[in-house]
Every structure is written in structure tokens, then in C-alpha cells.
Amino acid sequence: MHTPRTHRPPSAPTIGGPICDHTPSRRTVLNLLAGTAAGLWLSAPARQGALAAAAALEGGTPRWHLGFRNAPVGGVGPVPLRPIHGRAPEALAGTLIRNGPGQFTRGDQTIGHWFDGDGLVRAFRIAGEEAHLTARFVDTHKRRVDTAAGGFVSPGFGTAGAPDTAIAHADDANAANTAVLDRGDALWALWEAGSPTALDPETLATRGTVTLRDDVRHMPFSAHPKIDPRGWIWNFGLGLGSTRAFVWALDPTGRVAKAATIPWPRAAYIHDFAVTERKLIFPLHPWIVSGGHPPLVDRLAWQPERGVTVLVVDKDNFADRRLFHLPAAFFFHTGDAWEDAGGGLHFDVCFADRPTMDGEIGGQLVRGVAVRQDLPRLCLVSLHPDGRAEVRQSDVVAEFPRTDARRQGQPRSSVWSVGHDAGDPAPAVGFNTVQRTDWSTGTTDCFRFGSDHLVEEHIFVPAPGGGAETEGWLVGTSLNLAAQATELHVFDAARLERGPLVTWRAPVALPLSFHGIWRW
Amino acid sequence: MRSAPLFLYALCLTGAIGLGSNAADGDRETGRLTLTFEVTEPSGAIMAAVFDNADAYGGNGAPVRAFRLPVTAPTVRQTLDALPPGDYAVRAFHDLNDDNSLNTNPFGVPVEAVAFSNGATVRYGPPEWAATRFQVATGETGQTLSFRR
Numbered sequence A: 001m002h003t004p005r006t007h008r009p010p011s012a013p014t015i016g017g018p019i020c021d022h023t024p025s026r027r028t029v030l031n032l033l034a035g036t037a038a039g040l041w042l043s044a045p046a047r048q049g050a051l052a053a054a055a056a057l058e059g060g061t062p063r064w065h066l067g068f069r070n071a072p073v074g075g076v077g078p079v080p081l082r083p084i085h086g087r088a089p090e091a092l093a094g095t096l097i098r099n100g101p102g103q104f105t106r107g108d109q110t111i112g113h114w115f116d117g118d119g120l121v122r123a124f125r126i127a128g129e130e131a132h133l134t135a136r137f138v139d140t141h142k143r144r145v146d147t148a149a150g151g152f153v154s155p156g157f158g159t160a161g162a163p164d165t166a167i168a169h170a171d172d173a174n175a176a177n178t179a180v181l182d183r184g185d186a187l188w189a190l191w192e193a194g195s196p197t198a199l200d201p202e203t204l205a206t207r208g209t210v211t212l213r214d215d216v217r218h219m220p221f222s223a224h225p226k227i228d229p230r231g232w233i234w235n236f237g238l239g240l241g242s243t244r245a246f247v248w249a250l251d252p253t254g255r256v257a258k259a260a261t262i263p264w265p266r267a268a269y270i271h272d273f274a275v276t277e278r279k280l281i282f283p284l285h286p287w288i289v290s291g292g293h294p295p296l297v298d299r300l301a302w303q304p305e306r307g308v309t310v311l312v313v314d315k316d317n318f319a320d321r322r323l324f325h326l327p328a329a330f331f332f333h334t335g336d337a338w339e340d341a342g343g344g345l346h347f348d349v350c351f352a353d354r355p356t357m358d359g360e361i362g363g364q365l366v367r368g369v370a371v372r373q374d375l376p377r378l379c380l381v382s383l384h385p386d387g388r389a390e391v392r393q394s395d396v397v398a399e400f401p402r403t404d405a406r407r408q409g410q411p412r413s414s415v416w417s418v419g420h421d422a423g424d425p426a427p428a429v430g431f432n433t434v435q436r437t438d439w440s441t442g443t444t445d446c447f448r449f450g451s452d453h454l455v456e457e458h459i460f461v462p463a464p465g466g467g468a469e470t471e472g473w474l475v476g477t478s479l480n481l482a483a484q485a486t487e488l489h490v491f492d493a494a495r496l497e498r499g500p501l502v503t504w505r506a507p508v509a510l511p512l513s514f515h516g517i518w519r520w
Numbered sequence B: 001m002r003s004a005p006l007f008l009y010a011l012c013l014t015g016a017i018g019l020g021s022n023a024a025d026g027d028r029e030t031g032r033l034t035l036t037f038e039v040t041e042p043s044g045a046i047m048a049a050v051f052d053n054a055d056a057y058g059g060n061g062a063p064v065r066a067f068r069l070p071v072t073a074p075t076v077r078q079t080l081d082a083l084p085p086g087d088y089a090v091r092a093f094h095d096l097n098d099d100n101s102l103n104t105n106p107f108g109v110p111v112e113a114v115a116f117s118n119g120a121t122v123r124y125g126p127p128e129w130a131a132t133r134f135q136v137a138t139g140e141t142g143q144t145l146s147f148r149r
């Protein structure tokens, strides 16, 4: 709970401290500050929110369920956000645009899985000291069909749908709910099994499904494309249940330069990959898809005995392939990758012991049922030219890793992520900390929001004209469960431990979202 | 989706059957079927095949009629005369690029719109005979097939 710090002098103790070390004494202090004591500092409206949340809890709904409730059908705003702390950096004028599921119940039905909620794109515009929020549902075919049916008849990741819903191709089930890509004159709302969906960058109005090229219509364009410093976009798509996948390369003009099927050593379902200047890296964890129809979760099997096979493909010659092997691990997200002078490849990745979000957990979240927590930790994987592969595991609980986009595919040290103190009891759901890990020093500094916040992905925004690795801001959102409102935060990316430079509060609690971009 | 080979078989190998009808007009023992096609883009051509049994519909046999119909308007029609009364089903696709085949993406999913008789829809593949069949009696019968891409 950082809000009270607004009124404290700079010399006051800060929550989080300069370094997120994990010694017991420090942890005790953090617990005290971030947890128990924070409750005493709640403002009156926040206290009311907390009481409401507590009442909800007694009624059987945990207060974290606020992150999984429907957004207004027509979206939100534009509405001004209320500044509640600090001052905005003068040079930071632009928009944080995020995407995530926004509808979980319709009629008397509850959706089968968090990942299947219709995409709600949210734009947080910062101009001077003012910030505004606009949020709109992506007007997909799926949303129209489900709306007309008054339920969830479209199939998905963990939703069965109705047996008679027409599905001619993947885009008939496209939820457009996972990430956003800035295409200049358009935003693309991304899913992972179908095409991008184009939106108006100002109004967020949906323009329609993007056909990148007619012969590859409806091919999967995943939610984690990588944009290299020259403006090329690399992406992949899964051939779910088969031992093939698809690779995309768009040149800086947006033309499809490469679109090819590649062999996939195992029928692994992965959500992200990593890209260096010359190589595509696919860490194929042992989450294996068998044939059949949606929901996908019914076809997924965790087979840890098979370990991780890392497929490395040359960007210029897809037939130039190499395999590396690692002990079993699960991941959703990588940070980024680079190649060293000796040809070694390195990428940061958030590895867990088993799937952190399966069919069961995704269904429990939307229903407000307690979930099992498997915590991912920040790791650095190195693939050596001699064929050895190794994992350097930190004790930092981490998800949603982000790096400096200007350094995509290049050597660098910093990776920002969200997490929580590895020694604390895990929060029931989600994360409460933003952090920066420096691989060169092995240190992690952080800011802990405390147990009232569900902290969403934060992204690095380089300062205009700045060149140094941490010269810029970390911009992101959290859901304040006490205030029952979504908040927008800006940090000095090099000094997270000082807390947000500025925080604004929205007049609404938006459901939790996945990924965002910064658009100047 | 496994629909592509079936379409290709039905429409390319048997396209030679053409539109011919040897029955005399007004034959009271046969029916006349009017097929109406609704498209989203008025260009290219409709490629359609008409079957009178489940095996042929499923790819093991020839259609009783097959035709190519140029598309110049949002709605186009084709009339088929002299069909013996009985059960029929129609498979069709909108050949937007005029190459006489149903184009598919690298994963085998059609990139041109397909449509079936009886309002049957695609669900991970073409609908079964049972969902697409309709009855032709003596006299007039009509079916509308809508393409959505």
C-alpha cells in the first residue's frame, strides 16, 4: 500500500527498500510495512472499500475476484483519472494500451476459463498532469455470436462452447484478448490461435480481422511478436496438436516477408518465444497437445519426464535448426534474448515447476474459487555453442518480464517483472510487487504495493533522448482492492524502491489484463 | 480441418459432368431445384456440387451435378432441372481468385468461403450428409447457400 507515502517526507521509511534481498530480518520488516501496517494507513474511502471487500469475503467471494468481473458492455470513458500521488514526469506524454479479458458472465452462464473472456482494450493517456482512461471491447465475431446467443457458445482455451456453433476457422473463435501491437495507423489486438484484429488507435473502435496475406488467412499469429531494432516483426503460430508450427516475418513496411511452416519437435503448447539478431528460440516445455477439438485444456497433458527441448532456428534459413535440452520446467513468458560474441544464446524466462494456469485454475479464477499457486521464478537460460544448456535460477518470484524494446535481441542486463517476496506467504492470486533484476550484478530492486493490490504487468518506457539501460520509466497498472479501483503508476525505472513518481486512480475497477504497449 | 481434399475431389475430378440435363422440360416425374447463393464479394465464381447419396457426398463417389457459376452480383442463382425426387446435398465454395480450386492455408483451412445446403455450417470441418440433405420432390424446390468468410 504505497498511497500513504504520498504524505510522508522523503526521509520516511520506504516500502520495499533499496534492494529486494531475502534475508529473514528484512523480510520481517517488509511484511510489517507492506502487510499489517498498511491497513492502519488506509484513507477513509479506502477503508470503506476494504470493509466492502471484507463483507464480500464473508459472503463467500474472495476480494481478489474483483479482478475477474465484467467490464461495462459499452466499455469505459474516456474518463479522467484522479491524481492521488506525486507528479508526472514532464517528458512522458503518451498512452499505455493494454489488453485482457473483460467479460466472464453472460446471462446465467460463467465462462469456462479466464483466457476466454472477450478482449477489453484499455488506453491510459497521459498528458502533463492529466490522465484519461478509455476502454472498449474488441468487436469480434466471437463476441457477436456469444452476445446473440446470450451465453458462451464459442469454444476456446478452457471453454467448451455449444456443440452447434459454427467454426469455419480459428478466427470464428478469436477472443482478441491477449496483447496489443502498435502498427502506427492501427492497433492490433492479438490472440494466439488466429489473426490480429485491427482497432482505431484513438477511439479503440474495431475495424476488423487483419488478413496479412490471402494465402495465409486465418493462420495463427501469436500474442508475443518481437520487433527488432530495424522494425522487422517476428512471430510464430502453433499447429495445435501437430508437430508443426508457423513462423512469420513482417518487414518494416508491414509486408509478409516470410510465412512458413516449420517442423516442431514435439506437439508442445507454448505461449511465447525468444528472438536474437539471428535466431528464433522456442523453449518447448513438456505441455503436450493431443489431437481433437476445443477446449484446448482437455487436450493438454503435463509430461515432466520429457524435460524441455529448446528449438533454435536460424532466421535466414529455417532448415538450420538445433536442439538443446533442459530439465522439466513450465513457462508462459520470456524476457528477451541475445547472442554473445562466442555464439552463446541467452534469454530470461519465468520458469515454474508445472503449469501455473491450467484448465482448473483458469476456471476457478472466474468463479472466485481458491486456486493453487505455482510460482514462477526469474531464470536466465544459456545455450552454449558446444550443445550444453544451463539454467541460472534466481529466487525472484517473477511473471510478465519486460525489457527495453530498443535493445531487442541485444545484450543487456535489466529485466523488469512483477512478483512478490519469495519468503512471504503467496498472495491468493496474482502479484503485489514490481521489480528490476540486473543479471550483471545479480541484484533485484523492487517496490512492494502490499496486499491490497493486484499488480499487473509494468513496461519500460525509455526517456526521449536517453540511451542508458535504465534511463526511463516503468509504467503499469494495479487493481487496488481496498479502493476498488484500477490505478495507473509511473516509476523511475532505475529507482523502483522509491515508489511511484505518480499514481492516478480510475473511477472504475477493470478486470485484470495481460499485456500492454507504450505509444508516444 | 479436413474439408479441403473432399472439396477438391468432388469439384475438380468430377467437374466434367457439367450442367447437362437430358430431361424434357415439364417432365412430371422430376423436380427442379433452384440454388440461390449469397456472397459478400461479388466477384469470382461459385463452384458447387450436388450429391444424391451419403457416400458420394463424403468423397466416395461422384456428384450428380457440378457447375461453375460466375458471380457478378451479391446474389446469384442456378437452376437444375430434371432431378429425380429424393434426398440431395450441395457443397459449394466461392472461388474468389478464379483458379477452380478451393484454396487453403498452410494448415489446410479453407481461405475461400464454403457453404452447404440446408443451412448446415462448418464446425472444424464440413458438415455430415445428415445435416446438409434436403428433399427434392416433383415440381419446384429451393435452397439458399450463404457464404461468409
Ligand SMILES: [Fe+2]
Pocket (backbone or CB within 6 Å): A178, A223, A224, A271, A272, A332, A333, A514, A515
Ligand atoms: Fe502473454
